[in-house]
Amino acid sequence: MQDFTNETLDIDALPKYEEVALNALSRKYWKVVLLNISIFLFILAAAIATILLLVEELRPYLYLFTGIYLLFSILLITLYRASIKRIGYAIREKDLIYKSGIISISTSIIPFTRIQHITLNEGIFSRMFQLGALHVFTAGGISGSITIPGLDINLAKTIKEELNRQLAKVD
């Protein structure tokens, strides 16, 4: 960034978003995800079983189907596990940071002044574990918004209130 600077401003001295220590999601969130995955896997198993029952020619391949199914389940669970471990968020004085992804690791930052509105979602399973998902919307549409899943419901409410307070201050 050769002549980008304005001399008085040293860009390297600015706060660095990439070095902020991030918070992990609530540990209970893994249980919610596991519940969701197991329901999906159960439905899948039921579908395969019905097909096998109805189509007799496929029955000799029972072991093949079971093998693929098990492999798929293990892969799904490990991938989800890894991706949840990678999720991190941080709230700075003036913006919100959210990092996620296994193959492509992406970090999004939304300054408080650009937030349009905030919603707090509680799914059925999330409610069972007192968790909630925080959606932060900007005028940049869906791609420009952030969703933080698996927050402790009390923490999520506090964050929402705090952000709303910040919004009111800006206005």
Add this chain to the structure above:
Amino acid sequence: MGTDFSEPKRQSAAGVAVMFADHLQRSIRVLVFPIILVLVRAKGMNHWYLIAGFLVFLFILIIYSYLSYLRFSFFLDEEKQEFVIQKGVLSKEHISIRLDKIQQVNINQSLIQRIIGVYSLDIDTAGSDKKEASIKAIDHHTATILRERLLNRDTPGTTTEKSTDGQGPNPEPLLKLSTTTLLKVGLTSNYGASVALLMGFIFAIMEMLKNYTEAFQLEENPIKALSTEGLNLISIGVLLFFALLIILGTNILRNFIKYFDFEVIKKKAVLAITSGLFEKKHTLLKPARVQISSYSQNYFQKKLDLMNMKFKQASFDSADEDDKDNKKHDIEIPGCDENERDELLKMIFECIPPKNSTFIPNYRFLFLTIMLKVVIPISFFLLIGSVLVHLRPYFWWIIPYTILVVIMLYFEFAHHRLYLSENFIIKKSGIWDVEHQIMEPHKIQGITTKQYFWHKKANIGHLVLHTAAGTIHFKYGNYAEIHRMANYWLYYIESGKKDWM
């Protein structure tokens, strides 16, 4: 109508006619199939019944139009800073629009309105509430004053002086498209749209010919004969020549209809844009509302010193899908030269955005795209070809395909640039049409940085800037530099008081 908008007002009395035409058009569109059905079935019936029915229908429509004219009122609530529209015959509708949410006010004139001599005023808001607010019949004088009042809410005093010069001598236009410029624009741009139009046309004609030959039980279908006898080179050449001629012709025609008499006038802090051959369009553009300004140019246009400009405004539907047809909020300037572009940029940004430092993507930019667009499709083709023997004679197609795609990808890579200065972000991209997108850092809504895990060592990453008018991507940049940019822009947004709208 006066110029006091604080009391509820009706539309021009001629509005009844406009509303009638509007309702008639709409009900015909809905009822066209039932009517045809009735006409076909009613062969034996007395025609007088039909005519009587039609007259009753018209009468009801007239009464309905008159009622909706009576019930339609609008006013400006100075205290709450709101513009209120009330309408509805059977159910009452109350639309209130906050003045600071209005981003554009258009005065348009359709053919019917032109005959009657009124205009329509459409209010374009930036907000998730997609309520369409429009006044269908208003005279030009009132419309211009109301528009000024809606847009310049901070300076209510200026409207009176404005009303005196009203339609008087207009200031010298900033930009005026001559017929020759329009011709040049038609010759050099927007091939895609015209090709699509032409294709639709050709298919329609072919379908018609088919029906025609079937109806008259002709032995020879000209199209069928063509396809069975095979086309020789000369006839292909002639056909291509005519296709090209027609494409250029439709292009020119389309441009003339849309941009006839195109004019940009600088009025205080806003740009007034008018254009159109049949339907006159008047648009007021507030520079502060523009999110992304862009200009693009292809090889031919470069030789002619001609370019196309676009001003993108906030829109909640198109922020996600930037290349969909959702261009309602975009304001396009079909043709201008370098000087005019600089004048317009000065209008928007108060200076010509400088390109202080240049950022070039890493050569790995080419790897993935070549993999996706050359290696994978070709290996797929070879794989299928190894099974289906009759595909093998076409294997040589791979060579021209590869050459063409690699050249295109190379140009895409060579044009992918990011230019930065303290207060501007300029992104250059494109293969044939090279586009420069210009934005100011305070229009950023959010920043996303991305990295594939295998690029960690190479220190390469991607940058996505989210704005209210779509996103700007810079791919395969130096990740350390991207971090620095992001930190600078965050500082710029968070320390400054500049609002994005």
